[in-house]
Amino acid sequence: MMWPLWQGLSCLPTDDVHNATCSLGGYPIYAVNATSVAQIQLAVNFARNQGLRLVVKNTGHDYQGRSSGAGALSIWTHNLQDLDYLDEFAMGAFSGPALHVGAGVVTVDMAKMADEHDASVVAGMCAVCCIL
Amino acid sequence: MKLHRSIPVIAVVRFALAVGERARLIDGVPFFEYETKILDSNPIRSQYADLFAFDTPGPLIPPGECKPRPGDSGWPSPEIWDAFDDALGGALIRTVPLAAPCYHTWDVYDAAKCQSILRNWTNPSLQ
Numbered sequence: 001m002m003w004p005l006w007q008g009l010s011c012l013p014t015d016d017v018h019n020a021t022c023s024l025g026g027y028p029i030y031a032v033n034a035t036s037v038a039q040i041q042l043a044v045n046f047a048r049n050q051g052l053r054l055v056v057k058n059t060g061h062d063y064q065g066r067s068s069g070a071g072a073l074s075i076w077t078h079n080l081q082d083l084d085y086l087d088e089f090a091m092g093a094f095s096g097p098a099l100h101v102g103a104g105v106v107t108v109d110m111a112k113m114a115d116e117h118d119a120s121v122v123a124g125m126c127a128v129c130c131i132l
Numbered sequence: 133m134k135l136h137r138s139i140p141v142i143a144v145v146r147f148a149l150a151v152g153e154r155a156r157l158i159d160g161v162p163f164f165e166y167e168t169k170i171l172d173s174n175p176i177r178s179q180y181a182d183l184f185a186f187d188t189p190g191p192l193i194p195p196g197e198c199k200p201r202p203g204d205s206g207w208p209s210p211e212i213w214d215a216f217d218d219a220l221g222g223a224l225i226r227t228v229p230l231a232a233p234c235y236h237t238w239d240v241y242d243a244a245k246c247q248s249i250l251r252n253w254t255n256p257s258l259q
Contacts, residue, residue, distance in 0.1 A: 010229070011229035011230070011231045011232065011235070012231055012253075013230075013231040013234045013246060013249045013250040013253055014231075014234055014246075014250070015246075015250070017234060017235055017236065020234075020235075021235075021237075022229055022231060022232055022234070022235040022237060022238065023229075024227060024229060025229075027227045027229060028227055029202060029226075029227060030213070030224055030225065030226055030227065031224075031225045031227060032220060032223055032224060032225070033223045033224075033225055034223070035166055035223065036166045036169035036170075037166060037167055037168075037169055037170045038169045038170050038171050039220050039221070039223055041170065041171045041184075042171065042184050042216070042219050042220060043220075045183075045184045045185060045186060045188075046183055046184055046216055048188065048190040049182065049183055049184070049185060049188055049190055049191075050183070050190075050191075050200070050206075050208050050212075051190055051191040051193060051199050051200055051206060052199060052200065052208075053199045070201070071199065071200075071201035071202065074227075076225075080164075080166060082164035082165070082166065084164070086161060089159075089160075089161065090159075090160075091159055100161055100164070102164060102166070
C-alpha cells in the first residue's frame with residue numbers, strides 16, 4: 001500500500017512483544033493467487049454468493065488503499081505476467097502495432113518490449129506499477 | 133493445500149469444474165494460456181455448486197449493516213473455505229501479517245526472523 005494508514009499499523013515488528021499486539025487490520029483475510037480466468041470467476045462468484053467484501057490487488061500502488069480491505073477476499077493479479085508484441089493489430093479506427101498485456105505486467109517491462117521493436121507505449125511514470 | 137482441519141473422507145465431494153477451452157483467437161490475436169481457462173456457465177454438480185453459481189444476486193445486506201467479517205454468523209465456515217481452495221487448485225492464501233514472526237499469536241514466531249524484519253522494516257524490498 002502507498003500509505004500505511006490504510007493497513008492500520010496493526011502489526012508492527014517489535015522487540016517488546018508484551019506491550020504490543022498484532023492483528024490483520026486492513027489486510028484481506030484471504031487472497032486468491034490468480035493464474036487463470038477460471039480462478040477469477042470462482043472468486044467473484046464466491047464473494048457475491050457469500051456476501052463478502054471483494055478487493056483486487058495488482059502491485060498495490062493505489063494511494064487510497066483500495067488494493068486492500070479489512071475482512072475482504074482479495075484477488076491478486078500480480079502473477080498474470082504474459083506479454084506479447086503484435087506487429088499488426090486492427091480494432092475500430094486503429095491499425096498498427098500493439099502490446100497484449102497480462103494484468104500483472106509492469107510499466108518497465110512494457111517499455112522494454114516496445115523498445116525492442118522500435119515502438120513506444122504510453123504508460124504511467126512508475127516503472128514497477130501496472131497500467132491495469 | 134488445506135488451510136483448516138481435514139474434511140472427513142465421507143463428506144468430501146470431489147467435483148470437477150467444467151473448465152472449458154475458449155476459442156483460441158479473438159480479433160486475430162491468440163489468447164494467453166491463462167485466458168483460455170474459463171468456467172462454463174453451468175459448471176458444477178456437487179453440494180458446493182451454489183457457492184460458485186453465476187447470475188445470482190447474493191445475500192441482501194440491509195442498509196447500515198456490514199458485510200460479514202470473521203466471527204459473524206454469515207462468515208463462511210472452514211469447510212466452505214477449504215472447498216473454495218479446492219476449486220481454486222490450492223491458490224487460496226491465508227493472510228499473515230509481515231511482522232507476525234515477532235508475535236506468539238500467529239504460529240510463526242521466530243526471533244531471528246523478527247530481528248531481520250525489524251532491521252529492514254523501512255526497506256521497500258522487504259517481503
